[in-house]
Amino acid sequence: MNVYIMTDMEGISGINREEQCKSESDEWRRSLPLMEAEFNAAIAGAATGGARRIVLNDAHGGGENIRLAEMDSRAEYERPLGGGNMMPALLDGKFEIGFHIGAHAMSGTQDAFLDHTQDSVNWHNYWVNGEKWGELAQFAAYMGHFDVPLVLVTGDEAACAEARALLGKDVETVAVKIGLGRRHARCLAPSVAHEKVQEAAARALRQKDRIKPFKVKLPAEVVVEFNSTSTADNVAALPGIERVDARTVKKIAQSARELVGW
Amino acid sequence: MKRIYIVVDMEGISGVRLAEQCACDTPAWREARPWIASDVNAAVSGAFSAGAEEVVVCDAHARGNNLPLDLIDPRVLLEEAFEHQLLPGISEEFAGIFVVGAHARAGTPAAFQDHTWNQESWYRFTLAGDQCGEIGMWAAYAGHFSVPLLMVTGDAAACREAEDFVPGVQAVAVKEAICRDRARTIHPRAAVNLIASAAEQSVKRVSGIEPARVDLPNEVEVEYTKTEFADEAARRIGAERVDSRTVKRELGSTLDLIKGF
Numbered sequence: 001m002n003v004y005i006m007t008d009m010e011g012i013s014g015i016n017r018e019e020q021c022k023s024e025s026d027e028w029r030r031s032l033p034l035m036e037a038e039f040n041a042a043i044a045g046a047a048t049g050g051a052r053r054i055v056l057n058d059a060h061g062g063g064e065n066i067r068l069a070e071m072d073s074r075a076e077y078e079r080p081l082g083g084g085n086m087m088p089a090l091l092d093g094k095f096e097i098g099f100h101i102g103a104h105a106m107s108g109t110q111d112a113f114l115d116h117t118q119d120s121v122n123w124h125n126y127w128v129n130g131e132k133w134g135e136l137a138q139f140a141a142y143m144g145h146f147d148v149p150l151v152l153v154t155g156d157e158a159a160c161a162e163a164r165a166l167l168g169k170d171v172e173t174v175a176v177k178i179g180l181g182r183r184h185a186r187c188l189a190p191s192v193a194h195e196k197v198q199e200a201a202a203r204a205l206r207q208k209d210r211i212k213p214f215k216v217k218l219p220a221e222v223v224v225e226f227n228s229t230s231t232a233d234n235v236a237a238l239p240g241i242e243r244v245d246a247r248t249v250k251k252i253a254q255s256a257r258e259l260v261g262w
Numbered sequence: 263m264k265r266i267y268i269v270v271d272m273e274g275i276s277g278v279r280l281a282e283q284c285a286c287d288t289p290a291w292r293e294a295r296p297w298i299a300s301d302v303n304a305a306v307s308g309a310f311s312a313g314a315e316e317v318v319v320c321d322a323h324a325r326g327n328n329l330p331l332d333l334i335d336p337r338v339l340l341e342e343a344f345e346h347q348l349l350p351g352i353s354e355e356f357a358g359i360f361v362v363g364a365h366a367r368a369g370t371p372a373a374f375q376d377h378t379w380n381q382e383s384w385y386r387f388t389l390a391g392d393q394c395g396e397i398g399m400w401a402a403y404a405g406h407f408s409v410p411l412l413m414v415t416g417d418a419a420a421c422r423e424a425e426d427f428v429p430g431v432q433a434v435a436v437k438e439a440i441c442r443d444r445a446r447t448i449h450p451r452a453a454v455n456l457i458a459s460a461a462e463q464s465v466k467r468v469s470g471i472e473p474a475r476v477d478l479p480n481e482v483e484v485e486y487t488k489t490e491f492a493d494e495a496a497r498r499i500g501a502e503r504v505d506s507r508t509v510k511r512e513l514g515s516t517l518d519l520i521k522g523f
Contacts, residue, residue: 107489108489108505108506108507109489109506110489110492110503110505110506112489112506115489115506116488120488124385124487181489181490181493182488182489182490182493183490183493227385227487228381228442229368229369229370229371229373229376229442230281230441230442230443232442233441233442233443245369245371246369246370246371246372246373246376247369
């Protein structure tokens with residue numbers, strides 16, 4: 001069985017200050033071992049559960065969040081392709097299941113640590129076919145595009161609740177922290193969190209058939225409401241974008257690949 | 263004695279046509295400061311021509327200190343806004359207020375620098391169930407003292423907003439937005455006569471304009487751009503959390519319009 005692991009930083013245990021998520025800051029550098037250990041716990045759990053091939057996509061801030069020498073050698077490493085292509089490179093191999101480790105809740109979620117969708121400065125709300133979405137739904141839809149079910153989500157309690165609401169109660173979730181407002185969190189001890197993540201990863205492989213791939217209905221209507229009219233001015237100048245109001249733009253996505261990006 | 267109170271913002275000043283010209287302490291802002299004086303002086307001269315005997319000018323842009331005093335008409339008194347004291351020196355003794363350099367509220371299409379109070383943290387401000395911008399706030403605040411909004415200068419969107427809020431207000435559109443960060447403006451020297459004559463007319467026919475009234479008690483609500491700003495505002499006494507990013511407060515006095523947000 002081949003496992004694809006999407007990752008983010010906000011939902012990693014031990015991360016409880018915004019500065020820790022700012023790439024290249026001192027706080028971020030000090031936090032790298034927390035991320036590496038939690039990613040490794042997921043890799044170890046997948047391996048224990050019988051995974052043959054494991055690929056880890058280091059997605060926070062475009063990648064480079066772990067030191068490769070510290071990564072469990074049973075996994076392969078990749079980072080997002082960039083250049084507006086948000087879709088992970090799932091095509092290059094056949095995968096049966098997906099994980100999302102370190103997830104955060106969608107923009108506008110109360111008591112969620114660093115809730116945001118895509119871009120915490122500019123994005124206010126994001127809808128697909130009239131449903132409010134976060135990054136979790138995007139990843140689930142990317143995986144679903146290749147018929148890969150998202151079977152395990154770890155992060156704060158709000159991200160886990162979002163995963164259950166989106167994917168059903170059978171999705172494996174591990175809440176490693178609870179948001180106390182947007183900028184504070186109460187965390188499990190990282191060692192306890194790693195144990196739980198590893199167990200859940202192994203269990204998720206055994207129960208993979210309980211979760212169906214998440215399919216977005218296409219063509220999909222994608223609406224983004226920005227915080228500032230300036231951002232909408234710039235985006236509305238691009239081809240295929242319709243202006244809904246001062247701060248809102250709309251486009252039609254013909255494929256799951258087009259759910260994000262202009 | 264006839265007194266006029268002038269609130270000054272920067273986004274709607276003639277000649278200001280780039281977002282960066284409104285960012286305090288930048289070279290672009292320094293270049294634009296004399297145009298504030300030119301628009302303000304035009305309004306001041308109109309008020310005096312119409313018989314005003316005292317004119318107070320309040321600098322309400324960002325943290326203040328935008329008016330180049332050496333260029334300002336020496337007949338005026340100058341003051342700065344402070345926190346929720348939107349118009350510190352206003353009282354029942356004023357015949358009317360002007361807003362010079364106004365911009366439209368957050369979320370207005372085709373408006374130069376649309377925002378309400380804080381462009382980083384405020385997404386939408388609602389007064390008595392209706393969206394309200396800074397023009398409405400100032401008009402309502404002055405209305406508490408039975409003082410009407412007589413004249414507004416700014417971009418075309420700000421003028422439309424003022425006319426909606428206060429029917430009959432004198433509105434002088436000195437520019438039009440191209441997008442949020444760029445505008446097409448008339449020259450500051452061309453704005454002088456327009457503003458001065460609108461100011462003079464508005465003071466002469468002051469009796470035709472009603473002060474803006476807010477039925478009390480009422481409600482005010484801010485939807486923030488991020489949850490963390492609502493986390494903070496929701497902790498203050500009297501705040502009610504409406505949803506993740508929205509906080510509501512009871513409004514007992516129009517002087518407390520933005521207090522606690």
